Amino acid sequence: NYVESGSFRWSSPSNIALVKYWGKKEHQIPENPSVSFTLDNCKTTTTLHFSKKENNEKLSFDVFLDGEKKDDFKPKIETFFKRIEIYLPFLRDYHFKIETSNTFPHSSGIASSASGMSALAMCLMSIEKLLIESDITLSEVERSLNNDFFIQKASFLARLGSGSACRSLEGDLVVWGKHDEIDGSSDLFGVKYPFEVHNNFKNYQDTILLVDKGEKQVSSTVGHNLMHGHPFAQERFKQAHKNLSSLITVFKEGDLDAFIEIVESEALTLHAMMMTSMPYFILMKPNTLEIINKIWAFRQTTNSKVCFTLDAGANVHVLYPECECEKVCEFIKNELVAFCQKGEYIDDKIGFGAKQL
Numbered sequence: 066n067y068v069e070s071g072s073f074r075w076s077s078p079s080n081i082a083l084v085k086y087w088g089k090k091e092h093q094i095p096e097n098p099s100v101s102f103t104l105d106n107c108k109t110t111t112t113l114h115f116s117k118k119e120n121n122e123k124l125s126f127d128v129f130l131d132g133e134k135k136d137d138f139k140p141k142i143e144t145f146f147k148r149i150e151i152y153l154p155f156l157r158d159y160h161f162k163i164e165t166s167n168t169f170p171h172s173s174g175i176a177s178s179a180s181g182m183s184a185l186a187m188c189l190m191s192i193e194k195l196l197i198e199s200d201i202t203l204s205e206v207e208r209s210l211n212n213d214f215f216i217q218k219a220s221f222l223a224r225l226g227s228g229s230a231c232r233s234l235e236g237d238l239v240v241w242g243k244h245d246e247i248d249g250s251s252d253l254f255g256v257k258y259p260f261e262v263h264n265n266f267k268n269y270q271d272t273i274l275l276v277d278k279g280e281k282q283v284s285s286t287v288g289h290n291l292m293h294g295h296p297f298a299q300e301r302f303k304q305a306h307k308n309l310s311s312l313i314t315v316f317k318e319g320d321l322d323a324f325i326e327i328v329e330s331e332a333l334t335l336h337a338m339m340m341t342s343m344p345y346f347i348l349m350k351p352n353t354l355e356i357i358n359k360i361w362a363f364r365q366t367t368n369s370k371v372c373f374t375l376d377a378g379a380n381v382h383v384l385y386p387e388c389e390c391e392k393v394c395e396f397i398k399n400e401l402v403a404f405c406q407k408g409e410y411i412d413d414k415i416g417f418g419a420k421q422l
């Protein structure tokens with residue numbers, strides 16, 4: 066390697082799945098395809114400093130969150146580095162300083178793994194690109210790294226950090242997992258949703274209601290593993306394929322009623338899988354249900370197209386078209402904020418992925 070030291074800085078957003086990924090095989094291969102909206106405001110900014118070291122026996126890095134050294138983040142990153150070092154042979158040649166910060170509070174119950182791992186993957190790919198470009202033993206053609214390859218490999222690496230992270234690099238809709246009707250879809254990395262999307266979905270809004278800001282009771286790794294031998298697993302995986310097929314038509318035609326039906330059913334199915342695994346668990350809180358009921362009542366009394374989705378936690382993502390901003394924001398303030406912990410929520414919307422800073 067001809068480069069002594071340097072640094073790269075990327076920001077990358079979180080994403081919210083519409084068809085959920087829940088259940089994986091070895092090597093972070095999903096049991097079913099998923100699709101997500103990339104978010105805009107909820108993001109991680111990471112600066113990766115690298116400097117050449119003498120001895121390349123061991124991986125060496127430090128992690129800082131908001132300027133403070135965070136040794137408790139190291140095991141997760143160490144595991145990630147070990148998984149990806151065969152794809153990034155330079156990892157042992159450098160000492161890394163990872164400086165990271167999130168736009169959302171660390172203890173908001175919003176997982177920072179998708180934004181964090183995708184930002185780190187982009188920084189690592191920037192180093193790879195620099196090393197290739199400065200390798201004088203390569204031909205000019207070999208030295209130019211194509212942008213599609215860059216993103217695809219970054220997504221591949223991000224997946225090995227946290228599965229859903231592979232859906233955060235681009236926007237506004239990303240598919241991860243092989244699906245018959247989606248050419249180019251892969252279990253190994255996320256791809257931009259390739260078909261027509263109706264204007265009804267442009268600039269879709271997501272207000273995240275922070276119902277419970279505590280640490281997750283069940284890590285997603287444990288959750289995914291509980292799908293092994295789960296009595297309803299095979300049906301669930303089939304359903305995800307079917308829901309993704311249906312969404313292709315929904316996106317094309319702009320059918321918001323059909324969208325609501327699929328998205329809410331996906332969220333409830335995710336939680337139903339948790340409630341019917343062994344051991345079983347409930348990640349929704351009473352206020353999660355209060356909010357869901359309020360949303361249903363609001364839809365009945367107005368002709369709003371607001372709906373909800375959930376992650377593996379108690380927080381509620383309230384999704385609605387841009388043209389309903391005023392009406393739904395009013396509803397959220399008047400009727401839903403009361404169910405949030407300390408009245409906290411985050412206004413977000415569809416975004417376009419990672420950016421180099």
Ligand code: PMV
Pocket residue numbers: 081082084085086087099176178227228229230285286335376377
């Ligand atoms: O990426 P992981 O392993 O944290 O799993 C994420 C799983 C869900 O957020 C519940 C669903 C999804 O597709 O993002």
